[in-house]
Amino acid sequence: MRGTPPLLMLLLTYYGLPKLFMLIGVDINDWAKMIFGITGLSVGWSAYLSEAFRSAYLSVDKGQYEAALVVGMDSKDAFWQIIMPQTALIALPNIENLVIGLVKATSLVYVIGLIDMYNAATDLSNQNQGVYKLGIFVVLALVYWLIVLTIEWIFRSIRNDYEYVTV
Incomplete structure (x- = not known):
């Protein structure tokens, strides 16, 4: 992956999963596109996430x-x-890096017909005939930047709380 x-x-995921499910007699063609988007990105990112945990x-x-x-602990504990x-x-x-990458990768879901920020x-x-194109995309970049800053703040808080507990 x-x-x-x-x-x-x-x-x-969008084109192949329905065909795969048809082989076992399940029709998923009427499922919401959001499910395919979440599944496709989850499958792709799960391999990276498992590698992050494996190396750690x-x-x-x-x-x-x-x-x-x-000292007497059993193996599970x-x-x-x-x-x-x-x-x-x-x-x-x-x-943290994977979550940030995943947020940025959500801009790809337009290829399966989902409406995202991009x-x-x-x-x-297009509605404005491209008159405000630069401004619109600068605002979009700022929105992504704010989302990434929020993610970084959340992970920094988790890391600080976690280090405080483990010390």
Whole structure:
């Protein structure tokens, strides 16, 4: 999945998933386009997210797990109480970048007929015969920038709260 562009995943989901479901006798052609958009982007980004967690998990020292077992924790508790908190903290910056990338990739859903901010800006520009095109797209860029700043603020807050709890 990591080797395929998000646009391709959207198109494969929108055109291929109904055909795949038809093979088992389920007709999903009347499903909302939003479901296909969410599914396509989720499938594409899930591979990146799993890689972020895998690399974070592998970076936690195995001695942490062994030490938890030595002091009497069972393996499940050692994993969830010792390994996963460290893994989540290490993975947090990568997850933040993935969420920001996902927000930007939502501009691709126009190819399956969904109205997004980019499509709305293009329509608005076309209604005005392109007179305010630059201004419209500058405002769109500012909207995306504000969304990204909000995401960064949320992740910074999570990181600060999480580091405070773990110290």
